Amino acid sequence: MSENTELPKNWIKCELGEVVEIHDNERKPINNSERNSRIENKALNELFPYYGATGQVGWIDDFLSNEESVLVGEDAAPFLDPIKNKAYLVKGKFWVNNHAHILRGLQGYVSNKFILHQMNYVDYQEHVSGSTRLKLTKTALTKMPFTLCPFNEQNRITDKIDELFSELDAGVKELEAAQIKLKHYRQSLLKSAVEGALTQKWRDDNKDKIEETGKELLNRILIERKQRWEQNKLEEFKEKGKKPPKNWQDKYPEPVQPDTTDLPELPESWVWASVDQLVYESSYGTSVKCAYETGNTPVLRIPNVINKKVSISDLKETVDLFDIGLNKQLLSGDILIVRTNGSLSLMGQTALVRDIEDGFYFASYLLRLRTPMDTILPEWMDLYFGSKNARAWIENQASSSAGQNNISLSKFSNLHVPLPPLEEQVQLISMLANEFDSIDRQNEATDLGLKQSEAQRKNILKSAFSGQLVPQDPDDEPASVLLEKIKQERVAIAKISKPRKQSKPRKRVELMNTLLEVLTAENDWIDAQNAFQKCGIVDGTSTDRIEEIYTELRKLEKTGRIKIQRQGDFDQLKLTTQDIKED
Template sequence: MSKSLPKGWCWATINDTGTYINGFAFKPSHRTDSGRPIIRIQNLTDPSKPFNYTELELPDDYKVITNDILVSWSATLDVFLWHGPDALLNQHIFKVVPNESLVDKTFLRYSLKKSIEELLNTEHLHGSTMKHINRGPFLAHQIPLPPLNEQIRIADKIDELFSELDNGIEELETAQKKLELYRQSLLKSAVDGELSKEWRETQAEVSETGEQLLARILKERRERWEQEKLKEFAEKGKNPPKDWQEKYPEPVQPDTENLPELPEGWVWSTIDQLTIEQRYGSSAKTNDDQNGIPVLRMGNIQNGDIDFNNLKYLPKTHDEFPALFLEKGDLLFNRTNSRELVGKTAIYNGEHTRCSYASYLIKVKFHSDFNSNLAAYYINSVFGKIWINDVAVQQTGQANVNGTKLSQLCIPLMNQAEQSYIVERFNELKDACECSFIQIGNNIKLLTMQKQNILKDAFTGVLVHQDPNDEPAQVLLERIQQQREAEALTKKATPKKRSTPKAKKEVGMSQTILEILQQQSDWISGQDLATAFGLNANSSIEDIEQFYEQLRTLSLDDKIMVKPDKQNNKEQDLIKLKDKTDAS
């Protein structure tokens, strides 16, 4: 890294800061009804999600306890502090065991968050849908490392500032949840009569009740069918057969047995009674050619509205056009989706001159004297969600509500004047709600950006003061690296190969490296030399530093020779004391 750092700081890799243990690859056969919880990514992002459990016995490396740092490196890329029960760790998550002689645990957690933000904007981020960062680039990523005491000061300051911001974000998120509840209450009030209650009380006369309107719509429906049949007979040159009108397909009648009482002047009707046409969308393969006709898919229905982002297209010459073109006021019903999302509904308001829709959507065209928004309100309300839950059929992980069942749905019908009032009033209140929701969202973004700025200040050395008496991080890092190297040497050491193991065991640190080498007539490996010196996994940092200091001194004085151990094909050095012949 060429970027300058404050005095006393140094660059270190994430790998330097501790041990990063990937979770266990649990199989479905490992799951049981009881036992230890398994921490999956969804348990980190949403603590309300249920656990899987297992009776499998695993090493302690995979066990997680309160306040362990966990890093999700696939799908959701983030750092978490575990506050749940003792559990086992699933794959795609690192458990972090900090090297607390080098790095403060809280400082490391914030540093890892900053590192992931940086890695998200590099070539090390892989995958289009399942985004992930490979272990190698992650551990090799460099972080600015202050002196240990300064790390503690930085972590304390971040905690203090984040606490205030997090409280603000929490309050704003609570307000957002209240607005979401208000959205639902607004939908309910629009279709149960509450929203227009005061308006009805001001109306002295009603020219046409909901019941009268329904009768007129049904009369026109039959007349329209009869005209179409007569046209068919004429085109075929035939006279209408006897009793042909009796073949009229009567629309589905409302089943009002378990339905609530409606306000005076309202009446229950079925979608089928109010519908002119229902049609499934196209199953043709779409493309990204924006010169074609936009095709709305189920993902384009969001929160009761149509989102025109991420559109797909069909050619203008597609053989299902113009029959599958949408018209202003058409209702789109999502017939197949997950159990939670099936039944999403929105109204197409003619935003595009020509627009079509995909096969998982049903288009419903209503009689011109019924405002289709009211049907959308009902389906998206708590009433509609209860109905969907009752009639949806689960199929291979997805739920389905077909056109037949949609036709049977009962919705309230009121006179046209009240329809207009409800839609107008609903839009006013909804727009105000949306403005508040957007404003709250922007405020959350601002507070989140403040947190990012705090982290930026923290890792550039401007958040807290520097103390010149703090031990420089570079010195600390070198000491830790030396300790690691010594531990690796002693771990690889094989005492059985030494000719005089007992004598060397007694040497301990009572002999210098020079004295040990003087007793050797041949080359000795670095591991064996460290062991002979008395180093082991429990050696102190001071002993390790002494070992390397003596090696450096002998090398600078040109008293030793070093060569790679090619004969045994090992990644280690062989060391030997120079004699007079070698020195010459």
């Protein structure tokens, strides 16, 4: 929101804290395990929404708030994203954790919807703090700019915004439905391809032109696979200056046979094979330390495997010199696999390496497969790995630890692959490429439509808060008068005596001066909220003291003195025991 925008005559600019009520005293964080124990065996109609920074994060068996409110993220919100919303409207009975501020307008003076739309339009750049995790403190929130107009005009503005947003929502719904249909169509094409239905007519027309069936192709691959192994072993003996021992060929590791028990029947000229049978080299990547722009060996990581394509943007290189050798570097035709990811749908995703420069390697969270053929076969395998059948098998084989899903190289090697004749693979790849190209173009068009829709929302809000969306009514009470009434109402509310609540005996907490003292005494993971409480951070603590502790936290994190991990809705802290050496 520009400070230089000329406002209509009856509008004024002020600070948010002058006109909006902030009810952060109603917030209370409850960890995930406690919430789960509290809602166990309870019906949904007995539960209440539990909200966080960007929306509902779960359910709970009680409520702390029962008024329409605007929730604005305190941290973990997309403050600097020009498109995503930072505020949302909630109604009814609900519970809010400590990651969102609770805002309300005084009834008859400031509309909650007016607050909502303005908080999704204002620029947060100068009001959030922090380096790794941006935070909007209550103090900063109260000082944010707020445009106030007559109350009746607020309602006219929000009604018009609702009308225009409703039209945009209908268009977005159609575009998103089109994207879903394209996704389903893509999968149906792939299913038809890997089952042989897509090329049924081609097989009927070309049955006399097939020189080698899938079974014969597999036998040829197995022979070449063994020959490659023998060649590599001889090179190893030569490098070590050793003579090959007697019967050394007998140590050849036979590849795993595919388990075809529950697999569908394939066309007559096709055969089932295992990944292990089709590759002669498979390996994990390197775990050497990498950084940006070192000038050493470039290393592809998980962020470089995107939508079944290899991207060399966001590229890191080894910190130290790293000699990978000609045989180990990535080559065109290699298949990379994401072996570890927090998202099950992203774990096991693959990408075919194409036209890559010499000298690239890959990181330890990726796997590499290399077939005896650098074209056609690896492309067919990569297409199959994206099919619904293959994805179901991969996800079923995954193990999970510390919130990460993982598939080992040995497990992935057992994956079954339908193997058509080579000529049919060429035909399938060509047919799918043409269809996928058309799907991609349609997806690009829908993506553009969605981006234009979001841009239009921002234009609507810009018009709304510059006074151009609806006409002004000269009979409306000016905002300056409205602001004075808000001040008077606040004074009147403050004078109303409130019944004193009986204080509950608090559990004695030994207070410490610094966060470092707390973490040293704890010597283990501790919820950040508990650590702050042991530093004396409770309701009513001065802003200066809170900022002092947050400053210490950022300094400890920056210098590597502490570890931070996410557990459910909460951060946990732990003192780093080992010495950290700075580069």
